Amino acid sequence: MQLSGNCSQPEVLSATLVDLRRGDAAILDRIDLPVDDARRLMELGFLPGTRVTAGLSAPGGDPRVFRVDGSEIALRRETARRLKVRIEKASKRDPRV
Amino acid sequence: MSECSDCRSCGAAAVLEFPGPSAAAAKAVAVIGPPNSGKTTLFNRLTGLRQKVANFPGVTVEQHTGIADLPDGRSIRLIDLPGVYSLSPRSEDEQVAYDVLTGNRADTPKPEAILLVLDSTNLARHLMLAAPILALGVPTLIILNMADDLRNRGGHLDLGKLAAELGAPVALISARQGEGIGQVFDFLAGAMPKPAPRELPVLQDVPKCRQWAGRVGIEAAYRPPLAPKWTRRLDAVFLHPVIGPLVFVAVVFAVFQTIFNAAVPLMDGVKWLFDVSGNWITTALPDSLFRSLIVEGVWKGVGSVVVFLPQVLLLFLFIAILEDSGYLARAALIADRTMAKVGLQGKSFIPLLSAYACAVPAIMSTRTIENRRDRIATILIAPFMTCSARLPVYTLIIAAFIPQRHVLGPFLNTRAAAMLALYVLGFLAAVVTARLLKSSILKTGRTPFLLEMPSYRWPTFQSIGLRLYDRSKVFLRRAGTVILLVTVILWIMANLPTQNGHIPAIENSLAGTIGRTIEPVLKPLGFNWKIGIGLITSLAARETIIATLGTIYGMDPKSHGLDLQNAIHRDLTPGGAVALLVFFAFAMQCISTIAVVRRETGGWKWPILQFTYMSVLAYAGAFVAAHLIR
Numbered sequence: 001m002q003l004s005g006n007c008s009q010p011e012v013l014s015a016t017l018v019d020l021r022r023g024d025a026a027i028l029d030r031i032d033l034p035v036d037d038a039r040r041l042m043e044l045g046f047l048p049g050t051r052v053t054a055g056l057s058a059p060g061g062d063p064r065v066f067r068v069d070g071s072e073i074a075l076r077r078e079t080a081r082r083l084k085v086r087i088e089k090a091s092k093r094d095p096r097v
Numbered sequence: 098m099s100e101c102s103d104c105r106s107c108g109a110a111a112v113l114e115f116p117g118p119s120a121a122a123a124k125a126v127a128v129i130g131p132p133n134s135g136k137t138t139l140f141n142r143l144t145g146l147r148q149k150v151a152n153f154p155g156v157t158v159e160q161h162t163g164i165a166d167l168p169d170g171r172s173i174r175l176i177d178l179p180g181v182y183s184l185s186p187r188s189e190d191e192q193v194a195y196d197v198l199t200g201n202r203a204d205t206p207k208p209e210a211i212l213l214v215l216d217s218t219n220l221a222r223h224l225m226l227a228a229p230i231l232a233l234g235v236p237t238l239i240i241l242n243m244a245d246d247l248r249n250r251g252g253h254l255d256l257g258k259l260a261a262e263l264g265a266p267v268a269l270i271s272a273r274q275g276e277g278i279g280q281v282f283d284f285l286a287g288a289m290p291k292p293a294p295r296e297l298p299v300l301q302d303v304p305k306c307r308q309w310a311g312r313v314g315i316e317a318a319y320r321p322p323l324a325p326k327w328t329r330r331l332d333a334v335f336l337h338p339v340i341g342p343l344v345f346v347a348v349v350f351a352v353f354q355t356i357f358n359a360a361v362p363l364m365d366g367v368k369w370l371f372d373v374s375g376n377w378i379t380t381a382l383p384d385s386l387f388r389s390l391i392v393e394g395v396w397k398g399v400g401s402v403v404v405f406l407p408q409v410l411l412l413f414l415f416i417a418i419l420e421d422s423g424y425l426a427r428a429a430l431i432a433d434r435t436m437a438k439v440g441l442q443g444k445s446f447i448p449l450l451s452a453y454a455c456a457v458p459a460i461m462s463t464r465t466i467e468n469r470r471d472r473i474a475t476i477l478i479a480p481f482m483t484c485s486a487r488l489p490v491y492t493l494i495i496a497a498f499i500p501q502r503h504v505l506g507p508f509l510n511t512r513a514a515a516m517l518a519l520y521v522l523g524f525l526a527a528v529v530t531a532r533l534l535k536s537s538i539l540k541t542g543r544t545p546f547l548l549e550m551p552s553y554r555w556p557t558f559q560s561i562g563l564r565l566y567d568r569s570k571v572f573l574r575r576a577g578t579v580i581l582l583v584t585v586i587l588w589i590m591a592n593l594p595t596q597n598g599h600i601p602a603i604e605n606s607l608a609g610t611i612g613r614t615i616e617p618v619l620k621p622l623g624f625n626w627k628i629g630i631g632l633i634t635s636l637a638a639r640e641t642i643i644a645t646l647g648t649i650y651g652m653d654p655k656s657h658g659l660d661l662q663n664a665i666h667r668d669l670t671p672g673g674a675v676a677l678l679v680f681f682a683f684a685m686q687c688i689s690t691i692a693v694v695r696r697e698t699g700g701w702k703w704p705i706l707q708f709t710y711m712s713v714l715a716y717a718g719a720f721v722a723a724h725l726i727r
Contacts (some may be wrong), residue, residue, distance in 0.1 A: 026119040033715040036187055037545050043182040044547060045222050056336040058430045063431070063443075065336070065550055069307075069320060072550035074430050076437070079545035 015087050017066060017080035020054035026085035028052050028068075031084045037060030046083065121399070123164065123174040125206045126285065127198060128213030131223055132180035132467075133551040134243040137161075139214055139272035140177040148177075149229065150567045157577040158193045159464065166288050173501055175212075176205060184229035185301075189469055198233055210236045210283065217241035217269060218252060218322050218552075224310035227263060228297050232618045237265050238284040246552070247270040250417075252322030259317035263381050264295035267525050273557055275650065296508025326489070328423075328552040335427045340372065345431045348424070349450060356454035363407035371400030385551035389600070391590055391700075401638050402689055408485075409572050412451050412567055416462050417564045421556035425465065426548055433546070439528050440535025445475040449527070452482035456690045460697055461568060468546075472540045474531055476694055477539075477707050480685050481527035486639040490681050491519055493643060497662045498674040515678075522682045526714065566605045583688045587637050591645075603649050608633055622680065622716070622722040623673025672726040684715035 028050050028076055033040040045068040046052070055072060056065035062077040075083075130136035140148075153161050161177035178197060179190035186192040193202070200207025213230050215223035220241065232236055247253075247269075260267040266289045270277030282287050286676075298309035335341055374394045382388040419425040429443030436445050444466040452459035459479045464474040483491075495515050503513045509517075524645025590608040592600050603609050604626070612630035619629050627649045629644035643661070650664040669677065685691065685708050692706040 028668065030703055033545065039185070039303055040182070040187070041545065043225065044549070045307075047304050047307055058336070058434055059338055059342050060434060063430055063433050063546065063548065065332075069222045072544075074426075074433075074548040074550060076433070076546045078498060079547075082545075084193070 003092040015085050017052065017054070017064075017075065017083040017085055019087075020052070020066075020085070022054055022056065024087070025051055026087045029084045029086050031083055033079075044073050045071050048072075049067055052083075052085065079093070123172040123269045124209045124210075125176055125209035126165075126180055126212060126304070127176045128212045128214060129178045129194060129198070129226075130180060130242075131182050131216070131226055131241075133549060134180070134214045134215040134223065135272045136180060137177060137279075138557070138560055139212070139242065139270070140175060140274060141560055142272050142278060144175055147564075148567070149321070150571060154604075155484065158190055161720050165285070165528060169281055169286055171286070176208060180224070183226060183303075188467070190385060190467070194405070198230075198235070203217070208235060210238070210285070211534050212238050212240055214240045214242050214272075217243050217247045217254070217327075220321070221256065221310050221314045222307070225303070226307050226308045226433070227265075228309060231263065231265055232297055238281065238289070238356055239263060239265050239267045240281065241267065241269045243270050244269045245274055246323050246325075250322030250325065252320055254314075254317050254319040256368060256392055258311065258316075259291045262313045262316045264292050266291060273554070280347050325552045326334075330563070331553050332427070332550075335424065336430070341427075341431060344429055348419070348428065352412070352415050352447070352450060353453065355415065355457075356408050356451060360408040360411050360454070362405050363411075366674075367404045367407060368400065371396065371403070375400070386595070390585070393592075394585050394588030395581060398588070398637065399581055401641070403573070403582075403688075405455055405457060405726065406569060406572060408454055408582065412454065412458045412570060413463065413565055413568045414463070414561065416447065416451075417561040418556050419558055420465060421554065423551045423553040426550050432615060433548075437546075437549055439531040441474060441531055442466070442471050443548065445471060448475055449479060449482060452479040452484060455486070456480040456482065456687065457572070457693050458568075460570070460693045461688065463697065470535075470720045473703060474534045474539045476697060477534060477703065478527040478531050479709075480687065480707070480711065481523045481530065481683070483523045484639075486687065487519075487681055489640045489643055490635075491516060491678065493662065494674050495676055496664065497666045498669075498671055519682050522679070526683055530710075545711050587634055591634065603630065619725065622676045622719040623670050624677065625668065627668060628673075628677065632680075632686070634676065637688050639686050640683060641715045672723045675726050676723035679722045680715045680719040681716050682715075683711055685711040 009036065010029070014028065019083055030049055031041055035040070040051070047069070050068055053067040055065035055067050058074075062079075063074045064080065064084055065072050065074045112363050118331045126425075128136055128140050128680060136299040140161065140163065144164040147165075148161055148163030151162075158179055163175050165173045165175050165385070167173060176197065181188075181191045184195050186195045186199070196202045197205050199212065203674045210352065211233070213227060216224065222342050227239060241247075241254075241256075254269075256267050256269055267283060267286065268277055268280035270280065272278075280289070291452050298305045335344055347358070347405060375392050378396060379392050382391065416425070418427065425444075425447070431443070431445035433443030436442050447465070448459045448463045450459075451462055460476050463472045463479075464477060490576065495512050499515050501512050503509070504511055506515050506663075569598065587608070589604065590605050590611070593607055595663065596605065601609075604613065608630050609626070611633060612626040615633075616624075616626040619625070619632070624632070627646065630649060631645045635642035646665060647661050650661060650668075665674075691704045692709060694707060695701055698704070
C-alpha cells in the first residue's frame with residue numbers, strides 16, 4: 001500500500017526512517033507495507049505528512065524509538081526501512097532528544 | 098462497520114436508565130481505551146476487590162469484570178475490555194472488544210453504556226478511537242485520564258467545547274489520584290447532561306479520522322503538554338548505550354535472584370505448614386485408606402503446588418512494578434535484538450527468564466506479549482528452560498553417576514559442568530524449537546514489531562496489590578481443581594488394588610502394573626519398570642520421581658538399606674543415567690504447566706501439541722544418549 005503525502009520531489013524521497021539519526025526530524029511521506037500493517041502504524045500516529053523525530057535506541061541502533069504525534073513508538077530497522085520520509089532541509093537537531 | 102454519518106441520529110441521544118437495586122442483574126457497562134491510557138487503573142479504582150478474572154470463552158483474551166457501587170446504592174457491572182488502538186477487528190483483542198461492544202458475544206451482555214478512557218496528555222491521537230466508539234450509538238462518557246500529568250506539564254483544554262464537539266459528555270480525571278471519579282459516577286447514575294450528537298468522520302479512513310481528531314482538539318482549545326521531562330531524563334539513562342544494558346543486566350539479575358533464592362525461605366515456610374498440618378491430619382484421623390488418600394494424595398499433592406505460590410507472587414510483584422513504572426517496555430526494547438535472532442521479540446525475554454524458576458508463573462506472565470503468535474511461541478518453549486523442579490532430579494543422578502573432579506582448576510568441577518551442560522541443553526532445545534515454530538506454524542510473517550514507550554510513572558500500591566491478588570487467585574484455583582484431581586488419580590494408581598485390605602507393594606499396584614507394561618517401550622532408553630513408575634508419577638511434578646524411587650527401592654529387598662543415590666547407581670547403567678537426565682531436560686512432566694498452558698491458550702490444542710512434541714523429543718534424546726554412552 002502506498003499512501004502518498006506531498007511528493008513533489010521524487011529524487012529526495014529515497015530516505016527512510018532508518019536514515020535518521022538521533023535527534024533528526026523528517027516528514028513521513030508514505031508507508032510501504034501491506035494495508036493492515038500500514039493502518040496499524042497510522043493509528044499509532046505514523047500518518048503521511050506527520051513529522052517524525054528519531055530518538056534513542058537499543059544498543060546497536062535497532063530497534064529505535066521514534067517520536068510521532070505525541071507518542072514514542074519503537075520500530076525495528078526492518079519496519080523503519082519501509083517508512084519513506086522527506087528530510088526537512090532546515091531542520092536542526094532537536095536538542096531535547 | 099458502519100459509517101458514522103449513518104448514526105447521526107441514533108448516537109448519544111439514548112438516555113441511560115438503570116433500574117433500581119431490586120433488578121435481578123446489574124446493568125453492564127464496558128470500559129475501553131487504548132493501551133497505556135490508564136483504563137485498568139480506573140477499572141480498579143471503580144471496582145476494587147469486587148472483580149473477577151476469566152478468559153473470554155474460546156479465546157486467549159482475559160476478561161475482567163467487576164461490580165461498581167454507585168453512591169445511590171445501585172450496582173453496575175463493569176467489563177474491562179482489552180486495550181485497543183482502533184475498533185477495526187484485526188487482532189484477537191480488537192475482535193473481542195468489537196464483539197462485546199456490538200453485542201455479538203453470547204457470553205457477555207451488550208453493554209448499555211461505555212466508558213471510553215483516553216490519555217489527556219496525548220489527546221489528538223487518542224481521540225481517533227472516539228470516532229468508532231461514538232458511532233456505535235451507545236451512551237458514552239469520554240474520560241480524559243491523567244489530568245494531573247496534563248496540568249503539571251502545562252497542558253490545557255476546554256471541556257465544555259470538547260463535549261459539544263464530540264456530542265458526548267466529557268470528564269477530566271486522574272484515575273491514579275482518584276481525582277474526578279465523582280463525574281464517572283454521575284454519568285453512570287444518568288445524572289450527566291447530554292450534548293447534542295455531532296457528525297463523525299468516515300471510520301475506515303485513518304487520516305480523515307486523525308484530521309477530525311485534530312480539528313476537535315483545536316476547537317476545544319487543546320494545548321498539548323510539554324515533553325515529559327522525567328521520562329526524557331530517565332530514558333537518557335535506561336537507554337544509554339552503555340549504562341542502559343548494565344541497568345538491564347542488574348534488573349534481570351535481581352529478578353533471577355529473587356525468584357531463585359529469596360523465594361526459598363518462603364517456599365520452605367509453606368512446605369513446613371503443609372507438613373505440620375499433614376501430620377496433624379494424620380493424628381486426627383484413624384489409620385485407613387481414606388487417611389492415606391487425604392494425607393498422601395490430596396494434601397501432599399495440593400501442597401506440592403501451593404509451595405510455588407511465594408515464587409509466583411514475587412515474580413508478579415517484579416513484573417507489576419516493571420510494567421506499571423514503564424521500564425518493561427525499555428527492557429523489551431533492549432532485549433529485542435537478541436530475541437529476534439530466534440524469531441521472538443523483546444517482550445518474550447522476562448517470561449523466558451522466569452521460566453528458569455518455574456514455567457507456571459512464566460507462562461502466566463506472557464500476557465504482556467500482545468502478538469498472539471509470539472505469545473504462543475513463548476509459552477511453547479518456556480518449559481524447556483531448566484526450572485527449579487528439575488534441580489533435585491539432576492542433583493541426585495549427577496551425584497550418583499559423576500565422580501567429583503576438577504575440570505578447569507578449582508572453578509569448575511565435573512558435577513557443576515554436568516549441571517551447566519543440562520542448562521545449556523534445555524536452552525538449545527528452546528532456541529531450536531522457537532526457530533522451528535517461528536518458521537512454520539507460528540510464523541509472524543511481516544507483521545511489524547511495534548512497541549509504545551509509555552511515560553515513566555510511579556506504580557500504585559492498589560494496582561500492584563490487585564494484580565498479585567488476582568494472579569494468586571488464578572493460581573490457587575488451579576491447584577484446587579486440576580492438580581487435585583490428578584494427584585488423587587495418581588494416588589489411586591499407586592495404592593490400588595488392595596491386597597487383603599492392605600496397600601499393595603508398589604510393583605503390584607496399578608502404577609506398578611502400568612510401569613511393567615510400558616517397560617518394553619522404556620528398555621531402549623536403559624530404564625527398567627521402577628524408573629517407568631517414577632516417570633509416570635513425575636507427570637504430576639518432576640521432583641515426584643525422587644519420592645517414588647525412594648519408596649520403590651525402600652520396598653525392594655535388593656536395594657533395601659541402601660541410600661537412594663547408591664540404589665539408583667545399582668539400577669541404572671551410565672548410559673541409562675544420561676538418558677534419564679536428557680529425558681528430564683526435554684519432557685513436559687508437569688501437570689501444572691499443562692493446565693496453565695490450556696488456560697492461557699484457551700483450549701487443549703496447544704498443550705496437547707506441546708506435550709506430544711516434548712515427549713517425542715525426550716524419548717528421541719534419551720534414546721540417542723543411551724546408545725552413544727555405554
